Amino acid sequence: MISRKRKSRKQKHSGATRVLLGVLLLALLAAGAAVWLLIAPFGPQSETFVELAPGSSSAQIGWQLEAAGVVQSRFAFDLFRLWKRGTLRAGEYRFDHPAPLAEVYARIARGDVYTRAVTVPEGASIFEIAARLEQAGLGTRQGFLDAAVQQVRLIADLDPAATSLEGYLFPDTYRFARKATPAQIAAAMVRRFRVAASQIGLKENVHRVVTIASLVERETAVDAERPLVASVFQNRLAQNMPLMSDPSVIYGQQLQGQWQGTIYRSDLNRNTAYNTYLHAGLPPGPVANPGAKSLRAAMDPAKTDYLYFVAAGANPQGRSLFARTLDEHNHNVAGYRHAVKKAGGR
DSSP states (O other), X not given: OHHHHXXXXXXXXXXXXXXXXXXXXXXXXXXXXXXXXXXXXXXXXXXXXXXXXXXOOHHHHHHHHHHTTSSSOHHHHHHHHHHHXXXXXXXXXXXXXXXXXXHHHHXXXXXXXXXXXXXXXTTBOHHHHHHHHHHTTSSOHHHHHHHHHHTGGGGTTTOTTOSSOTTOSOOSEEEXXXXXXXXXXXXXXXXXXXXXXXXXXXXXXXXXXXXXXXXXXXXXXOGGGHHHHHHHHHHHHHTTOOOOOHHHHHHHHHHTTOOOSSOXXXXXGSOOTTOTTXXXXXXXXXXXXXXXXXXXXXXXXXXXXXXXXXXXXXXXXXXXXXXXXXHHHHHHHHHHHHHHHHTTOO
């Protein structure tokens, strides 16, 4: 009897050991599988976009990622989020190579959304901005031009007579979501203008300041000359003299779709509202989008008696030539033409 009891106990002990080993083995396998799901690279070999809507649960996000082939298991993703206790951020994400689940999670937790960059240089017009946006894959050129007119209400308090957002799309480098609409893009640029205007104290005569600043921006890229150029426009306006600004003439042609890339003498006689050779006073509105330095120059022009200048952009010597009288100006023009000829121009 004693021998049988001992044998029975040994068998029970042996069975319990096997069960325990089995459980341990399963646990090790599960742990190994979990580690493998976390560290093994998985995902698309080519560009794949996943857009996570605001308010999506982690389970929904995991399902989207699995359906797009970004993660191998939505359950593993959800469990990992529960372990990390992080907040996942909405937006569009771009995946283009296999990556560990932990890396995918980290990108969404920090909001590493996909955007496209576009730089708006100082003095760019709505036509140039529209072309840059199209090149960046952010809609079509015409779509943005339409939005610049349709969204003019965005600046109604600043410039009630404005017919487009020209002048109020502040130069900067922007990053936009791939599906950003032209209206959203335009609104972001106007918001940036408002910030800049507040920083430099632009509160009054906004239409006048922005219009003059746009001419200054197109006439010179030399910072020290901006207040001087602004003073020429200010002095001519005070004497009711035509501004005679080529950029304004060019803009009038752009609005009519007639700009060919070169200004000719005959263009100076083409009657548009923006032809400042034919019409005294300011053009109807800005001809470009000025930066802060040109806005400051228009707000506070230099105190001079200059009435003429040869623009720096047209001078091979790289500087503007200012004059008080027409005779001085003609002398500067002759010098400019000589410099052009010497530089190999016509």
